[in-house]
Amino acid sequence: MAEKVNNFPPLPKFIPLKPCFYQNFADEIPIDHQTLVRRIYHLWIFYCVTLGVNLIACLAWWIGGGRGENFGLAILWLLLFSPCSYVCWFRPIYKAFRSDSSFNFMVFFFIFGAQFILAVIQAIGFSGWGACGWLAAVTFFKTSIGAGVIMLFPAVMFTLSAFVMFICLIRVHRLYRGGGGSFQKAQDEWHSGLWRNPPSREAQYNNFSGNSLPEYPTVPTYPARTR
Secondary structure (H helix, E strand, O other), X not given: OOOOOOOEOOOOOOOOOOOOEOOOHHHHOOHHHHHHHHHHHHHHHHHHHHHHHHXXXXXXXXXXOOOHHHHHHHHHHHHHHHHHHHHHHHHHHHHHHHHOOHHHHHHHHHHHHHHHHHHHHHHHOOOOOOOXXXXXHHHHOOOOHHHHHHHHHHHHHXXXXXXXXXXXXXXXXXXXXXXXXXXXXXXXXXXXXXXOOOOOHHHHHOOOOOOOOOOOOOOOOOOOOOO
């Protein structure tokens, strides 16, 4: 087996930093669930873009006569949530499907659920939270129509993010429960220490003999997703 070299994030060569993670959907994720995991990955990208658009809208909010603390918080949310959301909820679901890790499924449900609630709050747009949601955008039309129009963009994007997060949360939960997953399995994985270093697909291959090997021996067959 060729050695896996970290490839994410794909940093330019002139930056004296190296990628921190190895990510390969075709190589590590069961084929039946690659589409779902890719969509969650694209959701993470969309949420990061939303935070960037929110930063621009908060700047317009400030220039139009709003409070400067919203712009400062928008910078903080962009710098904080972009990497943390990848590490805290995308990597757990990636590892969960890669090695059938109940512990990582539970981590995903807990943190991603909190992320969904935060996205709903950001979509609402309370003043002083650093998010241009509907409430902030609509009420600011009385002060500046131009800034209010710009503020509508992140409001729409936060709403879409929250909606897609809810759909992904429901679909992953149905797959997990349908595959026999439970909180007890996550506890057993925690107590055994298996969550720290779940067996890789290549390591699982060594447990089989013969010329024909199952393609994904570590991941159970989850029920097909219904539309």
